[in-house]
Amino acid sequence: MNVIISGICGKMGNYIYKACKNGGENVVCGVDKSQFGDFDCSVYRDFSEIKDYADVIIDFSAPENINSLLEFALANSIPVVIGTTGFSESDENAIRRAAEKIPIFKASNTSLGVNVILKVCEILAKNLGNYDIEIVDYHHNAKKDAPS
Numbered sequence: 776m777n778v779i780i781s782g783i784c785g786k787m788g789n790y791i792y793k794a795c796k797n798g799g800e801n802v803v804c805g806v807d808k809s810q811f812g813d814f815d816c817s818v819y820r821d822f823s824e825i826k827d828y829a830d831v832i833i834d835f836s837a838p839e840n841i842n843s844l845l846e847f848a849l850a851n852s853i854p855v856v857i858g859t860t861g862f863s864e865s866d867e868n869a870i871r872r873a874a875e876k877i878p879i880f881k882a883s884n885t886s887l888g889v890n891v892i893l894k895v896c897e898i899l900a901k902n903l904g905n906y907d908i909e910i911v912d913y914h915h916n917a918k919k920d921a922p923s
Contacts (some may be wrong), residue, residue, distance in 0.1 A: 777803045778831040779853075782836030783818055784809040787858065791833055803827040806844075807836070822847035829853055838862045842902055845873045854878035 776796050782788040783805025789812060795802050804827055805818040805854045812818070819825055832848055834840070835858045848855050857870065860883055873879060884890070892910065899908060 776800045776831065777827075777829045779806065779827070779832045779871070781804055781806045781822075781840060782859070783807050783814065783832040784812045787835035806840070820890060823864050831856060832893065834859050838866055841866050841869065845869055845870065849910055850874055852877060855880070857881040859866055 778800050780788050780791050780802060782796070783792055783802075784807040788805065788807065792805070792812075792814060793800055796880075800815070800883075802816045804816050804825060805814060806820070806822055806825070807818055808820055810818055810820070817827075822840075825847065829851075831854050832844065833856045834844055836844075838859060838861045840861065841857075841859070844855065847853070854877055857879065860915070862870070870879060870881060896908075899906075
């Protein structure tokens with residue numbers, strides 16, 4: 776599979792790059808405003824620079840990139856996986872409109888731990904209706920959108 780990673784220079788983008796390489800996927804290129812990292816593919820500052828074919832775009836970047844990402848994906852009929860958070864209502868509407876034309880999978884949190892906690896909360900809510908429960912969200916100190 777040919778993959779474009781949006782936000783390739785960030786923590787998640789770098790992790791996805793390594794996971795793709797270890798899984799035998801072809802990382803065609805990355806897109807990131809920052810130009811640092813050890814990659815065996817081109818890293819562009821904007822989607823308008825890309826001339827390569829891809830089967831999917833995986834996005835863990837920043838909300839301000841969504842318009843150029845969707846424009847590129849729509850123009851090239853490329854499905855998108857969005858793991859970025861912090862979108863405005865206007866951004867969310869743009870994603871919904873694009874999803875009418877191309878496949879889009881959007882997850883506000885891809886952490887295994889968070890998704891397990893969400894399932895546990897469902898069980899707790901059904902069985903402990905008379906209890907007050909508090910959940911505290913901690914992140915590493917470099918997380919840009921904490922709390923997410």
